[in-house]
Amino acid sequence: MTDARPAARGAGVVRPGTPGTSGTPAAAGGDGPLALTGAAHPLVAALARRLAAGGRTVLALDERDPAEDVGGARRVRVDLRGPSLGRVLDREGVTCLLDATALPGGAAPRAREPGPPVGAAVLAAAQRTASVRRVVLVSTTGVYGAGPRAPSVRTEDAEPPAPRSGPERGAAEAEAALRGLARRRPDVATAVLRLADLVGPGLPTPLGDWLELPAVPAVVGHDPRLQVLHADDALEALALAATGTVTGVVNVAGEGVVTLQQAAALCGRVVVPVPGRLVVATARGLAGAPGGPGAVTAPWGDVERVLRAGRVVDTRRMREDLGLHPRRTSREAVEDLARGRGLVGPLSPGVRTAAVAPLAALAGAARGALRRAAAAGTARPGDAP
Incomplete structure (x- = not known):
């Protein structure tokens, strides 16, 4: 379906009226072979299973x-940076490509x-590759950056700053490459999924590992608002984008x-406030402490x-254009991450409930005694007991 809003600046959106526009067979890549890059990642492997089970050549x-x-998908081990990738795409007649090499965690291409x-x-x-008619790029909301002057809520048509480092910078460069593809190949429909921070019980992700530290580092005096995407909802988003017709940038x-x-x-952890410049060093120290994971990756470049x-x-575009209604809130x-990884600590909801239960029972008994005493004090002589 076509987005009714103005196209996102710098999004590489195929304009209405051109070949490959949302709503045409080209926009969905037809029923031809579909290629998924980054298949070493557990989430992409799950996507390959799902799409192949539907009868698609994957x-x-x-x-x-x-x-x-x-x-039922076909594994192909190929150098993603070398010319052999183009030969594979051309030989197989791939019509739709979903690039998920930017997904954090899991097995990534070698350094x-x-x-x-x-x-x-x-x-x-x-x-x-002449046969390609649709390209979906998996990106990150990290390309929007962060800062006190940034809008409280970022929309797809906002002009994101150039990230200075980390995976966000690589994602921004990939988005720029997709814009170049859209200019040179107007017959190709393009879409970008900017995913929020991923978490999943069985999925190693930077944010999940950060919350699994014995204590969670934070900047003194700040408690930032975060959006979180469950792995199951991320899988649904990738499937909808690969088989659907949405174009342009979509926040997920x-x-x-x-x-x-x-x-x-929620993960039973206490927060350790430290100066901003020390948060990563503190996280690494906590990772090496007894009970720590041994190593930690900063969940954000900045x-x-x-x-x-x-x-x-x-x-809004996620719901209205992509058709995704996440089953889990942030x-x-x-909460599912904590359950799945067995994260329990002094602040875990169950621990807190168990700790205050005796006090709640005592308070309830005291209130009952006060009510009975008040009732006895208002009784008049001769009243029936």
């Missing part, structure tokens, strides 16, 4: 073999010398927000800014 592409079963992000190389291969996040203090409490200002995005996603 190629699961990565530099490593997928860690999980891809079902290389400095150069363009993997996503940019994948998109360049798609641009040279769970409904509502959860503050860092709330998220930490950790200090996000832990000060937070980040919230508008999700808070519920964190």
